[in-house]
Amino acid sequence: MNVTIFSGAAALAAAVADIVAERVRRSPSLVLGLPTGRTPLGLYRQLVRASREGGIDFSRVTTFNLDEFLGVLCHEAGSYRQYMERHFFRHVNLDRRQVHFLDGAADDPQAECDRYETAIEAAGGIDLQILGIGANGHIGFNEPGDRLVARTHVVRLRVETRRANASLFGGDVDRVPRYALSMGMATILHARAIVLMATGAEKAGCVAAMINGPLATRTPASFLQLHPEVRVLLDQAAARTLK
Ligand code: GLP
Numbered sequence: 117m118n119v120t121i122f123s124g125a126a127a128l129a130a131a132v133a134d135i136v137a138e139r140v141r142r143s144p145s146l147v148l149g150l151p152t153g154r155t156p157l158g159l160y161r162q163l164v165r166a167s168r169e170g171g172i173d174f175s176r177v178t179t180f181n182l183d184e185f186l187g188v189l190c191h192e193a194g195s196y197r198q199y200m201e202r203h204f205f206r207h208v209n210l211d212r213r214q215v216h217f218l219d220g221a222a223d224d225p226q227a228e229c230d231r232y233e234t235a236i237e238a239a240g241g242i243d244l245q246i247l248g249i250g251a252n253g254h255i256g257f258n259e260p261g262d263r264l265v266a267r268t269h270v271v272r273l274r275v276e277t278r279r280a281n282a283s284l285f286g287g288d289v290d291r292v293p294r295y296a297l298s299m300g301m302a303t304i305l306h307a308r309a310i311v312l313m314a315t316g317a318e319k320a321g322c323v324a325a326m327i328n329g330p331l332a333t334r335t336p337a338s339f340l341q342l343h344p345e346v347r348v349l350l351d352q353a354a355a356r357t358l359k
Contacts, residue, residue, distance in 0.1 A: 117327055117341060119348045121355045125315045128349050131333030132281060132313055133248065135347070136163060137172045141307075144176040147236075149245035149304070150204075151182050151256075152196045155313050156248060159205060164207040174210045178239050180232075182247070182256040182304075184218040186225060186295035194284040194291070195220060211330050218268070218297040229268040229297055236303065245307035249314050253322040253335035254277055257298035260334040266302035270295055301339055309345040312337070319354040328359045 122128040125291050136159075140146050150156075166172045181196060190197040205215060206223045216235055222228035226357050236242060247255050258264055265271075273281075278292040285291035304310070314323050326337035327348065350358075 117326060117346050117348050119350065119358070121350050121352060123352065125158055128313060128315060128351055129156075129162050130351055132156075132159045132311055133162035133166060135311055136244070137166055140172050140174070140177060143243065145178070146187070147178045147180070147239050147241065147243045149180050149182060149203070149242040149247075150200065150301075150308055151246055151248045152199045153207075153248040155315055156246065159246070159313070160203040164204065167208040168343065172208075174208045176214075177210060178214040178216070179210065180216045180236055180239070180242060180299075181218070183296055183298040183308055184220040185273075185293040186220050186297055187293050188220040190217065190221065194343065196307060199284065206242075207338050220293075220330055221250040223344050225297060229270065232268045232297075232299070232327065233303065242303075242307040243309065245304055245310045245311040247304070247310060247337075249319060249322055249326065249337050250280065251318050251322055253306060253325055253337050255312075255337045255340070256300075257296045258304075258336040260336060262333060264279060264333050264336055264339070265300045267300040268303055269298065269300055271298050301336065305343055309347075310340060310343055311347045311349065312340065313349045314354040315351040317356065318352075320356045323348075323350060323354050324357045 186194045188195045259274050279289050281292050282289045325335040330336050
């Protein structure tokens, strides 16, 4: 893994924005995998600014988001779809027909997961997947456990993950859905290139396990060690316990 440590979150976000901008300039029809969470907020701010200043043209870019809560309508405030609208989609010139999202309100969640896999394949696969990491080592919503799932699937969220997402639901953990839809480990690992960003001391443990630890289903992010093109961008706090 190619690891870079930055003095702070702003410099890190700027570096990831530069990677995205450079990739889009080289391949205007890039297929981009996108995360939610607090970590990528600075990245989305930088990308919106670059887009307004004419530094990135998203008009031919295709996007696939990693995950969505189950049972949440796409226009509900807590949905990841609305997070993306607020922080990114509505501010840039993406073609809406090329924005892909898991529908958390689908009648048949497994069929919805299968539809997503087919859509990714039809787009030619993901060129660049941006990731955050959960403090428990999850990527997307692939939670730690005895086994991991390869393809897009329904996930039961762990209590710490629901707590970490409570701010989207008025701070009330009981309102955070118990299940979600997520790209699987193979969906993520088949991306041609991966950039993972992590900031803050609460990520130091999972970052060290991801980079220095064995491949373990209790740290789903550790499987990124199998991928030939992963860049990990950290701030100093998240890199604190790295070997
Ligand atoms: C969420 C998302 C992940 C994200 C992670 C970290 O639950 N499903 O895709 O990377 O948790 O979030 P944050 O950046 O807020 O720490």
